Amino acid sequence: xxxxxxxxxxxxxxxxxxxxxxxxxxxxxxxxxxxxxxxxxxxxxxxxxxxxxxxxxxxxxxxxxxxxxxxxxxxxxxxxxxxxxxxxxxxxxxxxxxxxxxxxxxxxxxxxxxxxxxxxxxxxxxxxxxxxxxxxxxxxxxxxxxxxx
Numbered sequence: 001x002x003x004x005x006x007x008x009x010x011x012x013x014x015x016x017x018x019x020x021x022x023x024x025x026x027x028x029x030x031x032x033x034x035x036x037x038x039x040x041x042x043x044x045x046x047x048x049x050x051x052x053x054x055x056x057x058x059x060x061x062x063x064x065x066x067x068x069x070x071x072x073x074x075x076x077x078x079x080x081x082x083x084x085x086x087x088x089x090x091x092x093x094x095x096x097x098x099x100x101x102x103x104x105x106x107x108x109x110x111x112x113x114x115x116x117x118x119x120x121x122x123x124x125x126x127x128x129x130x131x132x133x134x135x136x137x138x139x140x141x142x143x144x145x146x147x148x149x
Contacts, residue, residue, distance in 0.1 A: 065128025
């Protein structure tokens with residue numbers, strides 16, 4: 001009986017939703033407010049938010065949310081590390097930006113875990129959530145948000 005009650009309570013501790021982010025041009029985009037808009041208005045007192053982007057040519061990241069130069073510099077850094085049109089790429093049918101986008105996605109990652117404390121995302125003062133769009137025309141991006149409390 002105690003185990004059944006415990007399992008029942010655990011099942012009520014997970015919330016999950018899936019939503020689309022608006023299409024964005026290639027680059028690093030601050031999406032913290034767009035993420036929050038798609039979460040429940042009241043977050044648990046404590047817990048963990050996991051964000052997962054369901055694509056292989058973009059990524060999620062946390063970085064500075066104040067100076068837009070950080071976003072443009074990140075784009076330049078990634079383009080320098082993973083260049084388009086390299087002669088050794090085999091996967092080229094979907095455009096010059098596609099294979100580099102897959103590599104950049106692997107480097108940056110497709111998920112984030114953010115602590116929830118006192119009913120708010122526990123980000124640092126200058127931290128924001130980024131969508132790293134690596135395609136010229138990536139379109140809407142699907143996000144799965146899971147809150148565990």
